[in-house]
Amino acid sequence: MDISAARQPYRAAAAAFFGTMIEWYDFFIYATASALVFGDVFFSNADHFVGTLASLGTFAVGFVARPVGAIVFGHLGDKVGRKRSLIVTLLLMGIATMVIGMLPSYQSIGVMAPILLVVLRLLQGVAVGGEWGGAVLIAAEHAPPKLRTFLAAAPQYGSPVGLVIATSMFAAVSSLPDADFKSWGWRIPFLFSGVLVLAALLIRRSVNESPELEAHRERMAKARHVQEVAPLRNIFARYKTRLLLGMALSMLGISGFYFITTLMITFTTTYLHVARPDILRVGTYTGIVELLSFPIASYIATRIGERRTIAIVAGAAVLWAAPMMMLVMTGNIANIAVGILVATVFIGAYYAVLAPFLPKAFPIDVRYTGISLSFQLCGALFGGTTPLLGLWIAERFGLHWGPLALLFAIIAGATLLGAVLIPHEPQAEGGAESEGNLSASGAASGMTVRNA
Template sequence: MRGNTATGHQPVRASTAAFVGTMIEWYDFYIYATAAALVFGKLFFPSATGFYGTLAALGTFAVGFFARPLGGVIFGHIGDKIGRKKSLVITLVMMGTVTVLIGLLPTYASIGVWAPVLLILLRIVQGIAVGGEWGGAVLMAGEHSPDRSKRTFFASFAQLGSPAGLILSMLMFKSVTSLDDEAFLGWGWRVPFLFSAVLLVVGFVIRLSVNESPDFLAEKQARAQRARPAQAPLAQVLRGAPRLLALAVGANVLGIAGFYFTNTFMIAYTTQYAGLSRAVILDCLLVVSIMQFFITPLAAYIASRVGNLRFLGATALASIFTPYVMFNLVDQGSLTSITLGVGVAVLFMGAYYAVIAGYVSDSFPTGIRYTGISLAYQLSGAIFGGLTPLLGTVLAENFKGQWWPLAVLFSAISLLSLVSVLLLGNAGQRTENFQFKDQQA
């Protein structure tokens, strides 16, 4: 029984809090990604010029992804055992504080090798915070849904925070990239990071206004009546559902790796290999992010009408072919052609991303759901999300003037998710047909 916490204004309030909270978290994450592509190589790795400096800066970006599974385990345990709300408040404060500290960090010119060391340490903490944020936000929105059939739609509001955070980060960087190089490298790049302090206060107040998840409260009550205590959520996921976890990891790849392909790697590709200005690509990504913002709720609504599995399969299949259109248009070099090219890829990828969170979360039972979806999403991010910009940069350097290896990389990402989501859709892999030993006590 869901209880009266699912009635009244709580579903809307929970969805709003999930949206605002994830918008702030992803804003913090994206400004780091943008700074890594534009300035960190020059400021924190000055001895590694050109390609190697960019590779080193994107390497610090990847470090955050490797830390995210740890955050998923830590905060998944807190969210499954103590409460979704407590976990989300902690992750928000961690993320905002670290982002402000990055904005205050001295560069290599000031403190030498300690600058990149501190940058990497702060990035690790940032990755841990994001690792715990996403799963809790998805669950707080989805589990407050007044109707199970609408869970994917409500969960999509947490996904809506991703394009919103990117829009905000692009606007902030657009405002400072108009500065001359000296001012931008001197202090301009710090402004987006310091602005996070304002967002932290807003997000903290909103997040405190939401009640605990009704599904978690019901599970907590049921847990108290069981004959013996259950194992830790992580142990239950790894021992009871390894195949389910692996398929969930694969299903998330397109939404994560595909996104960082278009929104992180493409910044480096267009500015360093296609000869375009940073202002042009940032303008393009801003327009595309606005498009994705509106695609997200529309895609979730359409999926609720035609079926989640059918919708995910169709969008993943289409994404296999979109990079060839994207690169052909990007090579034309105009703002319009670049925006259309990246927009085609993001259209289907963004629609897929909107729906996959609610679909995967429904694969795990309530008692281990936070840990299960967080670990799946963050492992996918660590393996595929963080490495995709690096691999793309290596391919671009070794195949200068040729974009087909990059298009093949994007197609492979899409194919992996297509196969995974179809296998995840088999009746035997869904929660109602999957037996977890600890749930039978």
């Protein structure tokens, strides 16, 4: 075998990791800024709560745009190729983020400031909508079978690393005097994104197209078969139930994650008066704990099966919801850290296994569209709205642990349900995991199982 070809699985995993790291770094700095500073910089309102709510509203807008990115880049990735789609998403996200860092405040240009912020946030959402699915597939479809569970998780490592870099950057600039922080300090993390994008672009361009996709095209060409149906139409015609279960499966990774990060930053600083640098340090530890949980979960999944691993950690997250919020409500930073970091272990373990698990639900010719829509429709409906809903619950019920604990338990419970019920393509099954009754449930739901 050609040495360069032998290195492609690892090169693809590295490209998926670095690209996703930057995408999520950009997304996390926006999430942090929306919780800490955008309400004062881009919205003119004397009520701090209303300003923060409006700022988190622009955060939610990015999730609404994600399904658009899933559709556009999913179609491009399934029809043209994974590589081209991923280069465009990286450039789009990086440019939008840098422009946000240069955007004038409300005091400078009035209402145009929040309008431009929303437009740029929409572009960020479109880019992220197309990034995750493509990054997972470019890593998974290059990987040899024995390493697929580990290498397919490469993009997932980008998320916590992006979180660590983002929170570290904001922890550094948040120590500035408040006036400097709100004037120019918060802009530094956004402008730094341009340097990261250039580095990731060079790595991503060195990766070949997915060999699995190219092999599928060769088979179709030899059979003189032309796939005329658009991937999106095919998904809604034949795989609607899988799409809904894929959305449920994605809940803990999207809604649950923003519960313990964006919502907890806003809640602890606004209602419990926790110092901003303290909670940002917890955010940094969150990324580190998530990183440590990934390889452990991947190894466990190779032993007991991906489905069983996700079901176990989702069930554990349901049980941890009440103790977590009891610890948070004490207002003690050590207790808050314990509550959030234990939840992070469960979310991280699930998130590592999601990448190799979810693509098995869809055949290759609609796989990019299928997994992207599952993940991003979940984000549009529940990801960006989770901090808003949590903030409303806190305002409505006050400092009571029960309502917020119930919200987190419902999020984790949805993922547990998705893990148990989602069917898989027969040829994609691993030896450690039995699917028999679930294939039957897929057939009973009226879906046609096709060979990739």
